[in-house]
Amino acid sequence: MESTTGRKQRLSQTVQHIKPSGIRRFFDMASTMEDVISLGVGEPDFVTPWNVREASILSMERGYTAYTANAGMLELRKEIARYLEDRFDTPYNPESEIVVTVGASEAIDIAVRAIVDPGEEVIVVEPSFVSYAPIVSLAGGVPVSVQTKKENGFKLTPAELKEAITPKTKAVIVCFPNNPTGTILEESELLELSAVIKEHDLMVISDEIYAELSYDTKHYSFPKIEGMKDRTILISGFSKAFAMTGWRVGYVCAPEDISAAMLKIHQYTMMCASTLAQFGALEALRDGQDDVKRMVISYRQRRNYMIEAFKEIGLDCHVPGGAFYLFPSIQNTGLNSEEFAEQLLKEEQVAVVPGSVFGEGGEGYVRCSYATSMDSLKTAVSRIERFLSKRKAAQ
């Protein structure tokens, strides 16, 4: 029988140093319970529009079951280029600046690996999606976290960014509209940040997967800022806007040299994104904007409803301009975010995600996804209200 130490040694040091995602524990707890209303889901509640599913089925019927070009079907890359230029005014060359990836997740990975050498620092703006820092570590880089603050609406300020920069800093990873805070950045704010980025000769990895889900203003893309396109790796995909999470298809756009470097990693690790998913994505771009509009209206209405409902039950919450999350403060309950989420789940069967899993700046908050039915949202609000009043009575 092998000793436990022997077991341990066969795992790489790098992997051992990576913390398991805090979300995992919650998932295990919630998935064993019945009658759970989940506000913990980080994906749309819509099923992929039928025309997209149908196009993918048709591609299989016609026998398109082989590999595509490493960078993805040229037809699809051309549509991505057209879409990005039409929607966000960010032109990219489909021949040399776009790689179709296995979800935006792979895009983050190859972006980091393409530009980071061991020991180099990458600034990760938190609270944020959970995979940035681990991906930097896996690439041998050093993640340096910057915590955005509620008093700034969870926006990254130039001062916060400056403070985190050292001579070893290579890049900064940002995600706006943000998961989990729903915060967006406006043009003027991007301009200010860009000045710092240029001054220190940094790269930006801009995860704009929630770009379509902007409710009050039109999304402003990082590479649209003058002089930033050459410093930006733009990440997006089909999961959130087109309700295609399970398809695992996204894309990454960057200047030619970086695209070529990413493509090198992608071709050795992934070969290409799933062909049938690429056909679905192609249809989504060609004939999917009406569905996107319909879904965005529905998210916005639910966001508005939840902001008001949380206000009424005394949950303090900033107004998120995008994504499908509310990030209310739970500090006046006297509980930390993990205790709050765990007790809420056990007592009222409502799943929310503790803010702390998204970075230390998320402590004191919980992420509530409103991508679920109005009926469920209403029930969830009344259960949370009951939970809060019990806590108040106990205080």
Added chain:
Amino acid sequence: MDHKELEILHLLEGNARLDIETIAKMTEMTIDEVEQIIQKLEDENIILNYSTVIDWSQVRRYEGVTAMIDVKVTPQRGVGFDEVAERIHRFPEVKALYLMSGAYDLSVTIEAGRMTEIARFVSEKLSALDSVISTTTHFQLKTYKHDGVVFGEKREGDKRIVVSP
């Protein structure tokens, strides 16, 4: 029509039971504002009714038949099809009536308890109208989808995992 009115129309068309308070929260309007808009839309005959989609085939011992009748008529000078249309829609068993382009003029949807009632309606009431030239009756056998709602589909619930990043 402004976007607020349109938004309320879309919400109510999807779910007529949405209460005013919820609509107000969803649309960033006040309760008063929503009430006024709905009142206005009702007064202007834009909102005509709040109805419910029911799958009667699931109701035990419910016997009902629906037929769609293609009707050819002679339009009349001055009033076109409107006068005969009015004569037809006055019958309470007529659930829907449309003027169509193509091979026939009016499409009449009629609901009744038994097939014989529909036969009687067609032969005694509809065909008896002076301007009706011919009728073709089609009986509905099964409803798959009505008013955008799929019938007979099992509710499978949420297919997503409970918690995800």
